[in-house]
Amino acid sequence: MERTHFLSMITRSLVHSLLLSLVIAAAASNITTDQQALLALKAHISYDHTNLFARNWTSSTSVCSWIGITCDVNSHRVIGLNISSFNLQGTIPPQLGNLSSLQTLDLSHNKLSGNIPSSIFNMHTLKLLYFSDNQLFGSLSFFIFNVSSVTTIDLSINGLSGEMPREIGNLPYLARLAFATNNLVGVAPVTIFNMSALKEIYLLNNSLSGSLPSRIDLSLPNVETLNLGINSFYGTVPSSITNASKLSDLELGVNLFSGFIPNTFVNMADNYLTSSTPELSFLSSLTNCKKLKVLILTGNPLDGILPKSKGNLSLSLEIILMDNCSISGNIPQVVGNLGNLLVLELGGNNLTEPIPITFSQLQTLQALGLTRNKLAGPITDELCHLARLHSLVLQGNKFSGSIPSCLGNLTSLRVLYLGLNRFTSALPSTIWNLKDILFIDVSSNSLNVLIGLNFSRNNLSGDIPITIGGLKNLQQMFLEYNRLEGSIPESFGDLSSLEVLDLSKNKISGAIPASLQKLLYLKHLNLSFNKLEGEIPRGGPFANLTAKSFMGNELLKMLLLVIILPLSTALIVVVTLTLKWKLIECWKSRTGPSNDGINSPQAIRRFSYHELLRATDRFSENNLIGIGSFGSIYVARLQDGMEVAVKVFHQQYERALKSFEDECEVMKRIRHRNLVKIISSCSNDDFKALIMKYMPNGSLENCLYSGTCMLDIFQRLNIMIDVALALEYLHFGHSTPIIHCDLKPSNVLLDEDMVAHISDFGIAKLLSGEDQLSIQIQTLATIGYMAPEYGTKGRVCTRGDVYSYGIMLMEMFTKKKPTDEIFIGELSLNRWINDLLPVSVMEVIDTNLLRGEERFFAAKEQILLSVLNLATECTIESRDGNGADMGWIFSALDPNP
Secondary structure (H helix, E strand, O other): OHHHHHHHHHHHHHHHHHHHHHHHHHHHHHHHHHHHHHHHHHHOEEEOOOOHHHHHOOOOOOHHHOOOEEEOOOOOOEEEEEOOOOOOEEOOOHHHHHOOOOOEEEOOOOEEEEOOOHHHHHOOOOOEEEOOOOEEEEEOOOOOOOOOOOOEEEOOOOEEEEOOOHHHHHOOOOOEEEOOOOEEEEEOOHHHHHOOOOOEEEOOOOEEEEOOOOOHHHHOOOOOEEEOOOOEEEEOOOHHHHHOOOOOEEEOOOOEEEEEOOOOOOEOOOOEEEOOOOOOHHHHHHHHOOOOOEEEOOOOOOOOEOOOOHHHOOOOOOEEEOOOOOOEEEOOHHHHHOOOOOEEEOOOOEEEEOOOHHHHHOOOOOEEEOOOOEEEEOOOHHHHHOOOOOEEEOOOOEEEEOOOHHHHHOOOOOEEEOOOOEEEEEOOHHHHHOOOOOEEEOOOOEEEEOOEEEOOOOOOEEEOOHHHHHOOOOOEEEOOOOEEEOOOOHHHHHOOOOOEEEOOOOOOEEOOOHHHHHOOOOOEEEOOOOEEEOOOOOOHHHHHOOHHHOOOOOEOHHHHHHHHOOHHHHHHHHHHHHOOHHHHHHHHHOOOOOOOOOOOHHHOOOOOHHHHHHHOOOOOHHHEEEEOOOEEEEEEEOOOOOEEEEEEEOOOOHHHHHHHHHHHHHHOOOOOOOEOOEEEEEEEOOEEEEEEEOOOOOEHHHHHHOOOOOOOHHHHHHHHHHHHHHHHHHHHOOOOOEEOOOOOHHHEEEOOOOOEEEOOOOOOEEOOHHHOOEEEOOOOOOOOOOOHHHHHHOEEEHHHHHHHHHHHHHHHHHOOOOOOOOOOOOOOHHHHHHHHOOOOHHHHOOOOOOOOOOOOHHHHHHHHHHHHHHHHHHOOOOOOOOOOOHHHHHHHHOOOO
């Protein structure tokens, strides 16, 4: 008996072990199948800039440890695959359908192409399917949606075509259906409007047609979002839609719907809907919509008047867009009761009478658009109470009287359009209090006095409005330091009272209008640093203008040389023009154009280590753009598309930490257009980095010696002008002088417009009050660019930077490094140039800059001689062991010492 019992126990144990081994074997087999399916996906990926698969998806590690993979804790089967937003390129293999236990499949926000394998729709356990925002194509009509467990299907933003399969209606648990922005055609299946579980339907931006069921409230009892915009749906909008109690977002705009507007809240812009009564009675139902925030009816021929009763508007409204709806009558006082209103757009209608005084109650209003109506009367001070107003567009009406001076108190205002009205008197001077204004238009009025227009140092973009030419009394116009493009309007020739015109530092192109020759009172014209071309006019005020009015326009340069000849006067003018008339102004004013520094509130943005790790592909060599003594620089591509440069300090060197701290200390003090912009920093115990503005044209050194970049004389002059401006600012721009200590071409970076920016302040020095002349310190400056007193006496002073600047000038125009192999023994770059000038200019300059047969050879030769003479003066040591300073350079350049 005991033996029998013992044998029975053994038998049961063996059977149990056998079964367990079978289960383990089956699980191993299944996980092997999952692994093979995922490796097939890896093989179909043609581009993976993060090296996600190469580094992580390997057969030597467990599938369940791979990034993007979720496994069931019991069965160890893959139940989740999420590799969204990895910027992957490639195709989807049919083997992916072998993930038979998969519940979540998310490949969205990549660049996958090709067809969707039909095997995907045989995953019977699948609940969530996301393929949105890819480049997939093919027809959906061949797919049989028989995955009964699925709750979400999102195939939006692809190139899918064909008709929508009727089988979609067989999915009993489907709650979200999104096919937006594809190429689907045909009548949308009636079955999708009979799915009781559906909560969200997105069919936006296809070519679908059909009509809505008459009892949509019964067909879709749980629907919360119904977005059918930008299609060809037709018929009437069923009145039963108001009974869909859970519906909160309805978008039917840009379709072919017709008939009366139902008593509901919708976005039904650009259809053919009308109102059943003159007073737009459909609005009466809005009071029942307690959560209604948006009403969009733009582009429908409503042909009625706005209701005057408070009870006919929902007080929860935040946005009302009813442009071009043939609305007449006046704006009712009741609009002032919409205390939550943010945007009110009623442009392109036939509204009359003044703006109601109750508008002063709209304290949250940010945008008011009443353009192209027949509104009349004065603008009262009530509008000045709208402290949050960002945009005020009243053009194309019949407003009269004076423009209220209190508009200048609306500090949030960015857009002010008052043109095409009947305003009289003067434009109030308080308008210039609007420091952050972006657009202003007061054209085509009867304003009798406007003598000054100053929108300098903003971010204005686009073309210069030709309507400015109508300001007959304008005497001064300042638009410098913006981003204006296009040409100078011919209408500027009608500004008969103009005395000062400054359009410098923009991106204005085309020819200088000949009409400007009519401006007989014009005394000051600055068109420098644009993209102008063609011939400079010679009549009228142009006869008395100097070359500095046009510098920085490369295609005007040759013509400019004609103006400044003969050569007896060319030397002074050209040197003043090309080598720092701008610096003279900076020397006198001690100011410079600002640029956000590390302490600028607008520049503050936090970056995590993991964000930088991902944006640089784990700081891969492919993204390495520079290496310095204490750090490496990488280009980082952020998820929002922005590109930045990341300087990572090498913490294995003790000096690197000090360099990081020194650079932070310097950069928080400086703000200048020609200094590299520090956006933020990232620092912890193991990682120190500065995040800087990315300079797409790289360093000056790379550009100067690269075979793909050819800098002409004027590009090189402009770059050195930028460097000198930045250097002057560092030395004299604030109370504490800053010495860069390592000025050289590799530390000068070029942006997309070839504007130069000094970078790398890792060994820069701050001169305190007691050290205003120099300090004694050990420095790590670069041999060849380092001033003699750096190496022999350890003295760091502002004149040392000027020495480095002089060496850079020499290198810039000779294309020879100070460490070139020809400079041995006593022969140095500056000694070589001194020995050969002025007789043998052609022997020292870069052969790409000047050839004997070219036009204006003599004038160009004089320019180069002047540049090199100035460079040698910068590198001369005085009796006390110090070289020239920026003050000396300015006085040398000043034509009227």
